[in-house]
Amino acid sequence: MEHFYLPFEKKEGLSSSHETLETLSEYEKYQLSFHPERPKYLDYLTVFNGVEECLQNDEHGSCVIQTHRATLKTAEKLVPLMLIGQQSGPTSDFSIMKKLMKDPESVKRWNHGMPTPAAFRKAVEAIGIAEMENRIIITIIDTAGADPTEESEAGGIAWKIGHCMQALAEAQVPTLSVIINRGCSGGAIALTGCDGVLAMEFATYLVISPEACSSILFRTRDKANLAAEISQITAREALANGIVDDLIREPEGPAHRFRESAMESFRKSVTIWIEKLDAIPRDCVFAARMLRWEKIGQWNTISEEDIRSFEKPVTFFIPKPKKALFVARHKKCMDSEGRKMFDPVLYSKLLADNFVCSTCGHRYVRLTAHDYIDLVLDKDSFREHPETRYISDRDILSFPDYQRKIEEARHKTGAASSFITGDGTIDGHAVVFCATNFNFLGGSFCMSTGEKIWQAAKIAVARRKPLIMQATGGGARMHEGCSSMVSIPKLHVAISSVEKAGLPVITIVTDPTLGGVAIGMASRGFRIFEHNAGNIGFSGKRVIEQYTGRHTSKEFQTTWWLQQKGFVDKTALPTQLRREIAGILGCRRHEQQGVVS
Numbered sequence: 162m163e164h165f166y167l168p169f170e171k172k173e174g175l176s177s178s179h180e181t182l183e184t185l186s187e188y189e190k191y192q193l194s195f196h197p198e199r200p201k202y203l204d205y206l207t208v209f210n211g212v213e214e215c216l217q218n219d220e221h222g223s224c225v226i227q228t229h230r231a232t233l234k235t236a237e238k239l240v241p242l243m244l245i246g247q248q249s250g251p252t253s254d255f256s257i258m259k260k261l262m263k264d265p266e267s268v269k270r271w272n273h274g275m276p277t278p279a280a281f282r283k284a285v286e287a288i289g290i291a292e293m294e295n296r297i298i299i300t301i302i303d304t305a306g307a308d309p310t311e312e313s314e315a316g317g318i319a320w321k322i323g324h325c326m327q328a329l330a331e332a333q334v335p336t337l338s339v340i341i342n343r344g345c346s347g348g349a350i351a352l353t354g355c356d357g358v359l360a361m362e363f364a365t366y367l368v369i370s371p372e373a374c375s376s377i378l379f380r381t382r383d384k385a386n387l388a389a390e391i392s393q394i395t396a397r398e399a400l401a402n403g404i405v406d407d408l409i410r411e412p413e414g415p416a417h418r419f420r421e422s423a424m425e426s427f428r429k430s431v432t433i434w435i436e437k438l439d440a441i442p443r444d445c446v447f448a449a450r451m452l453r454w455e456k457i458g459q460w461n462t463i464s465e466e467d468i469r470s471f472e473k474p475v476t477f478f479i480p481k482p483k484k485a486l487f488v489a490r491h492k493k494c495m496d497s498e499g500r501k502m503f504d505p506v507l508y509s510k511l512l513a514d515n516f517v518c519s520t521c522g523h524r525y526v527r528l529t530a531h532d533y534i535d536l537v538l539d540k541d542s543f544r545e546h547p548e549t550r551y552i553s554d555r556d557i558l559s560f561p562d563y564q565r566k567i568e569e570a571r572h573k574t575g576a577a578s579s580f581i582t583g584d585g586t587i588d589g590h591a592v593v594f595c596a597t598n599f600n601f602l603g604g605s606f607c608m609s610t611g612e613k614i615w616q617a618a619k620i621a622v623a624r625r626k627p628l629i630m631q632a633t634g635g636g637a638r639m640h641e642g643c644s645s646m647v648s649i650p651k652l653h654v655a656i657s658s659v660e661k662a663g664l665p666v667i668t669i670v671t672d673p674t675l676g677g678v679a680i681g682m683a684s685r686g687f688r689i690f691e692h693n694a695g696n697i698g699f700s701g702k703r704v705i706e707q708y709t710g711r712h713t714s715k716e717f718q719t720t721w722w723l724q725q726k727g728f729v730d731k732t733a734l735p736t737q738l739r740r741e742i743a744g745i746l747g748c749r750r751h752e753q754q755g756v757v758s
Contacts, residue, residue: 323684
């Protein structure tokens, strides 16, 4: 049988002992985690009994997530399971893999191991079957990330990933996730929001690939090893950071060389956890889930004195000129023929276009959290929650320049972190309101945001108030590594607790809303997309164009484009948000009064 060897595996005298593998560089450990001969999901099916495939279909990329009914023998009984596994390629047999990868149709079918909307839809359907049949759910994670193409964006991949996390957050049966190889980005987090998360000893869990992190951080992909080291991506580091509950030992060495012992270790660990989860009464599953996720994440607290040193209202809203009808055109405006435009812009036209240039599409401003508080809430009604006011970002990785960037962002935005929560009123309706500052590190989703949403949700439930959230941001914050991404399922559990209490959840989706922000809060509740917003989806336009080598279509990822695809509940200008939300809340109140009467 032919084998594949990574460069470091060819070094003379290298053994597969744990001691030797610990001397590998962080990037080499990353490579090891997706060695093509490491056992894949279908290989692990031998651990289970009565395995039966379900929901098989031929949609593009669907095979990257496979689903099976099965049972697992514990000390006392056979426990019914639903297995939802990411199959990153057709086989772990390198000889067969080489032949299959020469076939263009096979390459296309397996889509480089990246799940598509069809794959995530299958996972959601499997979760529903598990609930109906009272099967514990086990998700098996092995992915380089979700499919970054325009086709997947058109299929609503951001919202499909969000629905996966929501379905797991609300599942009426216990859930367990096992990271067997590489668990990267949104493709992984879609299915790791479970009641327990395990990882094989030589697996990795990461928010962004080392190459991409190096490209962003150092403007070159050549420092991937340093990026991997900074980001703490190994399973052991994930355990230390509290985002994995237990390691599954690969006792003799890496699973691709010592398959049987690794799989037996997998069986023993999974059995222990299934026995533990099966003991939870089904009517206590969500309560137990709340207790688990409440502990996830790390953050600092900041003093009132420190906050007052930088706190100030910051607005980017362009006001109506007092003595003129026009405002200056932005300096780099060019028409479709490349001619530079200099003439001023009619203010009323600019306002009606939500501050987007009708000539070239340039966005003049991205509004601040203070702007949305002023636009959405009744005048002077906002009161920041003391429960969230003092929560601030924590540098758990000692990431280069992170603390300095936080300090700069605080003075720039007048806020302690990118997210703010408080009580307020909308046309007299009492609400819990959450807003995001895009100009605070790009509004990136982080651990402090996850905790602030958790607290805001608790307040909404305790005070019986609707939860209103304004979403913006470029994705999960790489400065906090995978811990930032793991706070996204926490957000879903929190929002589900509000909806379970019968309270409205309304999300305002603004420009930009990508990655972790899109699959998180922007995928929940009744969604109002800002008129003329852009850059809304999972993968950013630049990432997609680099990956596919093709330009995206005109109007791609704009509110209009998403509306044509059927993903938009409602649109509104920022100046119309208060009226629109008040109308929704008023209708909801009338419906509830009708039910009571």
